[in-house]
Amino acid sequence: MALTLNRKYIEGFVGQVELDALADFVSAAHKKIHNKTGAGAEFLGWLDWPSGMDASELARLEETALKLRETADVLVVIGIGGSYLGTKAVQDLLQPAFNLGGVEVVFAGQNISGRYLDDLLMYLEGKEVALNVISKSGTTTEPAIAFRILRNWMMEKYGEEATERIVVSTDEAAGALRKTADEAGYTSFVIPDDIGGRYSVLTPVGLLPLAVAGIDVRALLKGAEEAEKALSASSLEDNAAYLYAAYRQILNMRGYSVEVFASFEPAMAGINEWWKQLFGESEGKQGKGVFPASVIYSTDLHSMGQYLQDGRRMLFETMVSFVEDQAKMEIPFDDENGDGLNYLVDKSLHEVNQQAMEATAMAHVEGGVPILALEVPKIDEYHTGYLLYFFMKACAMSAYLSGVNPFDQPGVEQYKQNMFELLGKPGYEKK
Numbered sequence: 001m002a003l004t005l006n007r008k009y010i011e012g013f014v015g016q017v018e019l020d021a022l023a024d025f026v027s028a029a030h031k032k033i034h035n036k037t038g039a040g041a042e043f044l045g046w047l048d049w050p051s052g053m054d055a056s057e058l059a060r061l062e063e064t065a066l067k068l069r070e071t072a073d074v075l076v077v078i079g080i081g082g083s084y085l086g087t088k089a090v091q092d093l094l095q096p097a098f099n100l101g102g103v104e105v106v107f108a109g110q111n112i113s114g115r116y117l118d119d120l121l122m123y124l125e126g127k128e129v130a131l132n133v134i135s136k137s138g139t140t141t142e143p144a145i146a147f148r149i150l151r152n153w154m155m156e157k158y159g160e161e162a163t164e165r166i167v168v169s170t171d172e173a174a175g176a177l178r179k180t181a182d183e184a185g186y187t188s189f190v191i192p193d194d195i196g197g198r199y200s201v202l203t204p205v206g207l208l209p210l211a212v213a214g215i216d217v218r219a220l221l222k223g224a225e226e227a228e229k230a231l232s233a234s235s236l237e238d239n240a241a242y243l244y245a246a247y248r249q250i251l252n253m254r255g256y257s258v259e260v261f262a263s264f265e266p267a268m269a270g271i272n273e274w275w276k277q278l279f280g281e282s283e284g285k286q287g288k289g290v291f292p293a294s295v296i297y298s299t300d301l302h303s304m305g306q307y308l309q310d311g312r313r314m315l316f317e318t319m320v321s322f323v324e325d326q327a328k329m330e331i332p333f334d335d336e337n338g339d340g341l342n343y344l345v346d347k348s349l350h351e352v353n354q355q356a357m358e359a360t361a362m363a364h365v366e367g368g369v370p371i372l373a374l375e376v377p378k379i380d381e382y383h384t385g386y387l388l389y390f391f392m393k394a395c396a397m398s399a400y401l402s403g404v405n406p407f408d409q410p411g412v413e414q415y416k417q418n419m420f421e422l423l424g425k426p427g428y429e430k431k
């Protein structure tokens with residue numbers, strides 16, 4: 001089993017009767033997803049993407065990645081939202097916490113900070129650099145600004161050779177970025193029309209930079225393909241993604257309106273951000289939606305732990321844990337035992353961390369926080385692919401259960417309109 005939803009901490013909060021009451025709604029939403037009849041159905045391309053990705057396009061992507069690996073020390077991924085969070089998530093989870101060599105993947109265009117770009121340009125000085133600019137619409141302001149600046153920098157540094165070092169991922173035909181790519185002769189990849197940004201990590205959006213970083217993208221896709229199969233079951237009890245979605249909705253209806261996504265693994269930091277975008281942008285509309293928050297324990301037990309244990313009771317937690325001890329780090333014996341830690345000597349850090357998790361879960365349940373415990377056998381490409389697909393499927397189900405379109409983001413437009421007005425963009429006259 002590549003992922004298990006352990007119900008031991010939720011059973012005291014949500015009973016079988018409540019789940020049974022949702023069963024018909026789940027099967028109706030399942031039909032909407034699989035028969036493509038629900039709101040936003042034209043964005044369900046991610047559903048069978050892992051099993052259906054074009055083999056020759058995958059091979060071309062790997063060839064391009066290999067070429068960039070041979071010529072670059074640093075790959076700058078330029079993108080925002082769904083165009084970078086998936087890459088960052090997988091990279092954080094699978095790569096060592098500290099740079100041990102290989103091509104480093106860094107990000108730009110995910111903010112409008114001059115300070116950040118200035119620091120980045122200083123960092124790139126003296127290094128061999130490649131760019132992967134990613135924007136489905138090809139018109140998003142933040143990455144467009146970063147690309148203009150970095151592209152100029154690349155032209156100054158490399159002249160004509162810059163063309164070989166810039167790869168574009170965008171729509172097949174539409175948008176300014178497609179035009180630029182075609183005119184400049186950059187290698188390019190297509191972001192499928194029927195896959196929205198936050199569901200796109202397994203397309204070239206994530207796969208190209210991850211392959212450049214040295215991640216086995218075929219194993220990532222394999223894990224996702226396994227999830228595609230396993231999570232195609234229509235019934236609540238046979239489908240862990242649906243069960244997770246159903247619990248979320250039941251808890252939400254009962255006033256638990258904030259979901260705290262928690263793990264005891266700092267490498268989950270990027271997944272936390274990706275998960276928040278996925279659920280926040282998919283469900284937060286029409287005055288509805290569980291507010292997605294995240295923590296990394298035990299670090300955050302020393303900051304947010306007090307609130308979780310004892311603050312307003314509108315929280316539930318989703319705790320992700322990894323079963324296998326992959327680091328095998330032991331606590332050494334000390335003759336003096338001045339720190340009093342010799343009682344831990346025959347335990348690994350993994351065991352101590354697991355006990356910290358168990359202790360936290362018991363305390364939080366006691367404090368009135370329902371917990372959904374997701375157990376993953378280990379951290380590798382395969383299980384990461386499975387996990388990503390699990391959450392995408394769960395998110396689609398959860399949004400349909402609450403009656404919203406999981407695939408649009410009308411609310412994101414409001415700030416853009418205002419910003420364009422304030423900046424005097426032609427066509428956006430002041431109201």
Ligand code: PA5
Nearest residue numbers: 081082083135136137140197198
């Ligand atoms: O999930 C989404 O659709 C968004 O977060 C987009 O990914 C984000 O706004 C970036 O859009 P684009 O790739 O068109 O630049």
